[in-house]
Amino acid sequence: xxEQISDSxxxxxxxxxxxxxxxxxxxxSVDDIAHSLGxxxxxxxxxxxSRGALLGAVRLQAPEFTRRAVAPVMDDNLSPSQNFxxxxxxxxxxxxxxxxxxxxxxxxxxGLEGKSATESDRAMEARIRDAKRGYExxxxxxxxxxxxxxxxxxxxxxxxxxSVLILLNAPVFWYxxxxxxxxxxxxxxxxxxxxxxxxxLI
Amino acid sequence: xxEQISDSxxxxxxxxxxxxxxxxxxxxSVDDIAHSLGxxxxxxxxxxxSRGALLGAVRLQAPEFTRRAVAPVMDDNLSPSQNFxxxxxxxxxxxxxxxxxxxxxxxxxxGLEGKSATESDRAMEARIRDAKRGYExxxxxxxxxxxxxxxxxxxxxxxxxxSVLILLNAPVFWYxxxxxxxxxxxxxxxxxxxxxxxxxLI
DNA sequence: ACAGGTACATACCGCGTGGTATGTTAGAAA
DNA sequence: TTTCTAACATACCACGCGGTATGTACCTGT
Numbered sequence: 001x002x003e004q005i006s007d008s009x010x011x012x013x014x015x016x017x018x019x020x021x022x023x024x025x026x027x028x029s030v031d032d033i034a035h036s037l038g039x040x041x042x043x044x045x046x047x048x049x050s051r052g053a054l055l056g057a058v059r060l061q062a063p064e065f066t067r068r069a070v071a072p073v074m075d076d077n078l079s080p081s082q083n084f085x086x087x088x089x090x091x092x093x094x095x096x097x098x099x100x101x102x103x104x105x106x107x108x109x110x111g112l113e114g115k116s117a118t119e120s121d122r123a124m125e126a127r128i129r130d131a132k133r134g135y136e137x138x139x140x141x142x143x144x145x146x147x148x149x150x151x152x153x154x155x156x157x158x159x160x161x162x163s164v165l166i167l168l169n170a171p172v173f174w175y176x177x178x179x180x181x182x183x184x185x186x187x188x189x190x191x192x193x194x195x196x197x198x199x200x201l202i
Numbered sequence: 203x204x205e206q207i208s209d210s211x212x213x214x215x216x217x218x219x220x221x222x223x224x225x226x227x228x229x230x231s232v233d234d235i236a237h238s239l240g241x242x243x244x245x246x247x248x249x250x251x252s253r254g255a256l257l258g259a260v261r262l263q264a265p266e267f268t269r270r271a272v273a274p275v276m277d278d279n280l281s282p283s284q285n286f287x288x289x290x291x292x293x294x295x296x297x298x299x300x301x302x303x304x305x306x307x308x309x310x311x312x313g314l315e316g317k318s319a320t321e322s323d324r325a326m327e328a329r330i331r332d333a334k335r336g337y338e339x340x341x342x343x344x345x346x347x348x349x350x351x352x353x354x355x356x357x358x359x360x361x362x363x364x365s366v367l368i369l370l371n372a373p374v375f376w377y378x379x380x381x382x383x384x385x386x387x388x389x390x391x392x393x394x395x396x397x398x399x400x401x402x403l404i
Numbered sequence: 405a406c407a408g409g410t411a412c413a414t415a416c417c418g419c420g421t422g423g424t425a426t427g428t429t430a431g432a433a434a
Numbered sequence: 435t436t437t438c439t440a441a442c443a444t445a446c447c448a449c450g451c452g453g454t455a456t457g458t459a460c461c462t463g464t
Contacts, residue, residue: 029420029421
């Protein structure tokens, strides 16, 4: 299961994520991405079967980044409140560190599905959906535990889960790194959002 | 200032909003929209100067819909908590009723700006930005009042505002009307989200 | 009846884009 | 040295899309 991919592969992924973020998922052309690398289309089509495959690879990275960060800090011995707060803080920090990938994912939340053409396209879509859902289940379990223990309000679990996750992902919408940014701004935002997320559950 | 537009105008706007929502803002072509109307491009280009102008008109409708619903229920005599809760409930209900428009707006939150070509394009962008900001200021004022009265936690106002608004708009991401939907589901979701939004402020 | 304008339909053009087929170069293997 | 292959660059094509120029039915006032 170890992802055996070359350096050039990663370099293309990063450049694609940034281009998709800046120009928009549909607007950014393969030529744009290649030009941002100082290369041509040949390089990209040598490593990726199609434009869709490249975009899928970028979208798949996002939940893997956050999962690799959040899964290790989960601790079932903690109270659901503390557990959630730790997870939320770690999640937001990870999002800030891999922002372009998450901004790309954001553009696919609108539900423009249903136009799956090739078989490999649908397979990639399924992989992305599973990775996303598997990561969400980490939060689903801790929220469920909190509701059963009485720490969190008992409400529709799915609605609560998605709403809180969107709240934690809010910076993906409005944040872009600025040079005149106060020291430790992102950490401060992360704390505020983790607090708000926890408060929204209680 | 009275918007003097014909029925055909509105019909095109609705069809465009639904097409932009279903196929994606960049993917939906003018021909797609015309076809969904049983017409051809000629009709659309007769009423709108360009594809961008049509998209801009759709995006401009969204904050006007919510403003027309929320502004009348604001009441400075109420406590900030009650005032916010009423506004939030009304906002979410309005969003549910004009969902396609808000799903289109969502696709422009990603910050793919900076490619303004023509002068009229930038003017439209400014109108949209002002309408959006003006509407957000309704919530900004009530949150500010709550922070000053001590009812709400004192935190970064802009971060709080945007985070709460994204929380209230969360259904735009995951909700699509379904035939097997429980009776009064949207109203229940609206109550839950308004509660969560208020809890996140305290 | 006639003129003029409104509200579209039709046909067409130019351009950008995804994709491909064909070089070209550098390094490893023999 | 020779050969093979990975890793690209280059040139090109076919297609879809935005936009426009033109045609046409219908309605309205005179």
